[in-house]
Amino acid sequence: MGRESIEGGELSSPLVAEKNDGVCASGGGGGQSGGSSATGVVVLSTLVAVSGSYVFGSAVGYSSPAQSGIMDEQGLTVAEYSLFGSILTIGAMIGALVSGKIADYIGRSGAMGLSEILCLAGWLIIVFSKIYGCCCKVNWCLDLGRLLVGCGMGLLSYVVPVYIAEITPKNLRGGFTTVHQLMICCGVSLTYLIGAFVNWRALALIGTIPCLVQLLGIFFIPESPRWLAKIGRERECETALQRLRGENADISQEAAEIRDYTETLQQLSEASFLDLFQPQYARSLIVGVGLMVLQQFGGVNGIAFYASSIFISAGFSGSLGTIAMVAVQIPMTALGVVLMDKSGRRPLLLVSAAGTCLGCFLVGLSFVLQDLQEWTEITPISALVGVLVYTGSFSLGMGGIPWVIMSEEPSSSFQASVA
Numbered sequence: 001m002g003r004e005s006i007e008g009g010e011l012s013s014p015l016v017a018e019k020n021d022g023v024c025a026s027g028g029g030g031g032q033s034g035g036s037s038a039t040g041v042v043v044l045s046t047l048v049a050v051s052g053s054y055v056f057g058s059a060v061g062y063s064s065p066a067q068s069g070i071m072d073e074q075g076l077t078v079a080e081y082s083l084f085g086s087i088l089t090i091g092a093m094i095g096a097l098v099s100g101k102i103a104d105y106i107g108r109s110g111a112m113g114l115s116e117i118l119c120l121a122g123w124l125i126i127v128f129s130k131i132y133g134c135c136c137k138v139n140w141c142l143d144l145g146r147l148l149v150g151c152g153m154g155l156l157s158y159v160v161p162v163y164i165a166e167i168t169p170k171n172l173r174g175g176f177t178t179v180h181q182l183m184i185c186c187g188v189s190l191t192y193l194i195g196a197f198v199n200w201r202a203l204a205l206i207g208t209i210p211c212l213v214q215l216l217g218i219f220f221i222p223e224s225p226r227w228l229a230k231i232g233r234e235r236e237c238e239t240a241l242q243r244l245r246g247e248n249a250d251i252s253q254e255a256a257e258i259r260d261y262t263e264t265l266q267q268l269s270e271a272s273f274l275d276l277f278q279p280q281y282a283r284s285l286i287v288g289v290g291l292m293v294l295q296q297f298g299g300v301n302g303i304a305f306y307a308s309s310i311f312i313s314a315g316f317s318g319s320l321g322t323i324a325m326v327a328v329q330i331p332m333t334a335l336g337v338v339l340m341d342k343s344g345r346r347p348l349l350l351v352s353a354a355g356t357c358l359g360c361f362l363v364g365l366s367f368v369l370q371d372l373q374e375w376t377e378i379t380p381i382s383a384l385v386g387v388l389v390y391t392g393s394f395s396l397g398m399g400g401i402p403w404v405i406m407s408e409e410p411s412s413s414f415q416a417s418v419a
Contacts, residue, residue, distance in 0.1 A: 038172055039246045041222065046176055048217035049163050050183040052112055052156040054210045055119050057187020059088060059149045064307045065195020065322060066203055070142070073200075074129070080139050085305040087143050088150040095154020102155065108163040108224040115155035116215040122148030123211065126204045149207075166224040167244055178337045181400045185333040188304065192322040225255075229262045291349075291402035298356055300394055307387060314366055314383030315376075321384055328388050332395040340401065348397040355393025362386030 063085040071081050095115070103111040125145030161180050168176045187210075195203050222244060228237035237258065241251045277285070303310070311321035339348055363386035366379040 038168070038176075039244060041244050042168055042172075042176075044217075045167055045221040045244070046164055046179060048214055048221050049112065049160050050179050051210045051214035051217065052115065052160045053180045053183035054187040055116070055207070055214070056153050056156050056160075057184040057189075058191045058207045058210065059119070059153050059187075060184075060304050061188035061191030062195070062203060062207065063088070063305045064309070065192055065318075066200035067306065067309055068312075068318070069200040074139065074142070076139055076142075084139065084142050084146055086301075087146050088153070089301065091147040091150020091152075092154040092157065093150075095151040096157055097154070099155045099158035103159045103162065104227070104230075107227050108159055108166070109218045109221065111155055111159040112163070113215060113218050115152040115159065116211045117152075118148045118155070119152035120208055120211040120215065122146065122150075122152065123204050123207045127201050127208075163224055166226045167222070169245075178340075178400075182330075182333055182337065185329055185395060185399070189326040189329045192307070193326045196319040196322055226258055226262070229258045230265070234259070288402075294353075295398055295402045298353075298394070298398065299360055299390070300399075303387060303390055303394075310363065310383060310387060311380075314370070314380050316380040316384050321387065324384065324388060325391050328392045329395050332392040333399065336396040336400060339396075345401050349401050352393050352397025352401070355396065356390050356398055359386045359388075359390025359393060362389060 063081075067081060067085075070076060070084070071078075076084070095118075099111065102114065106114065122145040125141055125148065129141040129145065161177055164177050164180060165173055191203065191207075194206060198206070222240035223236070225237045225241040225244070228234070228240060238251065238255055241255055241258075242249065245251050245254070307325060308318035308322055311318045336348065336352075362382050366382035366386060369375050369382070370379045
C-alpha cells in the first residue's frame with residue numbers, strides 16, 4: 001500500500017466494501033456485513049455511554065436556574081457569577097485538549113470513568129462550598145468545582161461518540177451516535193426544568209446521579225474492540241466483539257477488518273499540527289473549523305448560561321421561560337435528527353442559522369425598546385419569542401451539524417492531524 005494513497009485520504013484497496021452505505025473503515029467500529037442488529041449489550045453500552053452526554057448537558061444547563069440562588073446566598077457579584085458560569089468552558093477546553101491522548105492511553109471506558117470522577121468531585125465541591133469556604137473564599141470553591149466539571153465535560157465530548165461509533169454495527173452507527181446529541185439536549189432541558197423547582201444545592205446534588213450511573217455502569221460494559229486491537233490485545237478484542245455482536249454471531253470478517261485497519265493506521269506517519277495548514281487541507285480546515293467557531297460565537301453559551309436572567313430582565317417569569325425552553329428544545333433536536341439525512345446538511349444548516357439570527361435580533365430589539373421606554377407591554381413577549389426561536393433553531397441544526405460535517409469533510413490524514 002503506497003504512502004501517497006494513504007495521505008490523500010484514500011486506500012488502494014478499501015477495507016470495507018463501498019456498498020455498506022458509503023462507510024469506510026476509517027470511520028470507526030465495524031459491523032459484520034452492514035446488516036447486524038443491535039444486541040442487548042450494544043444497547044446497554046450505549047445507554048451507559050450517553051449517561052455522560054446527559055452529564056455534559058446538565059453542566060451546561062446548571063448556571064441559568066442556579067444564578068439567583070447562588071448570588072443571593074453566597075453574596076456573589078455579577079462579575080463573580082459570570083466567572084463561575086464561563087469557567088466551565090475553560091475546563092472543557094482543557095479536557096478536550098488531552099481527551100484523545102487519555103482515551104488512547106487508558107482506553108475508552110477508562111477515560112469515561114476518569115471524566116465522571118472529575119465531574120463527581122466538581123459537583124460535590126459546589127454542593128458543599130460553604131463548608132470548604134471556611135478555609136478559602138466561597139467563590140473560589142464554586143469556581144474550582146465548576147472547572148472540574150468542565151474538564152470532565154471536555155473528556156466526555158470526545159470519548160462518548162468515539163466509543164459508541166466503535167462498538168455499534170455500521171448499519172446502525174448513525175442512529176446510535178445521534179443519541180449523544182439528544183442526551184445532551186435532554187440534560188440541558190431537564191436541568192432547566194428541575195431547577196425551576198429546587199434550589200441550587202439540590203440541583204448540583206442531582207447532577208451527581210448520572211455521574212454515578214456511568215461510573216458504575218462501565219464495569220458492566222465491554223471495552224472498545226478497536227482500542228484493544230490498537231494496543232495489541234487481540235484475544236480480548238475478539239472476546240469484546242463477540243460479546244457485542246452476540247454469542248452465536250460470526251465475527252471473523254469484522255475482526256479481520258479491525259486488524260487491517262489497525263495495521264493501516266500503524267503505517268501512517270505521526271501527523272503534526274502544522275500538517276493541517278497544507279494547501280490540500282485549506283477547504284476542509286476553513287469549513288470544519290469555521291463552522292465550529294461560528295457555532296460557539298453565535299451566542300449559544302450566553303443564552304444557555306443566562307436564560308433565566310434574560311427572562312427576568314425582560315420582565316418575564318424566569319421559571320415559565322425556562323419551562324418553555326424545555327418544551328421547544330427537545331422536540332426540535334429530535335426533528336433535526338430526522339431531517340438531517342433527508343433534507344441534507346446545508347439546507348438544514350442555513351435554516352438553523354437564519355433562525356438563530358432572527359432569535360438574537362428579537363431579544364436585542366426587546367431590550368432596545370425597553371431602554372427607550374417604547375412598546376414596553378410587548379418587550380417581555382418579544383424576549384421570550386426571541387429566546388425560543390433561537391433555542392429551537394440552534395437545536396434544529398447549528399447544535400449538531402457542525403460536528404457531523406467536521407467528521408465527514410476531512411480526509412483521513414487531516415482527521416489524524418486534528419486528533
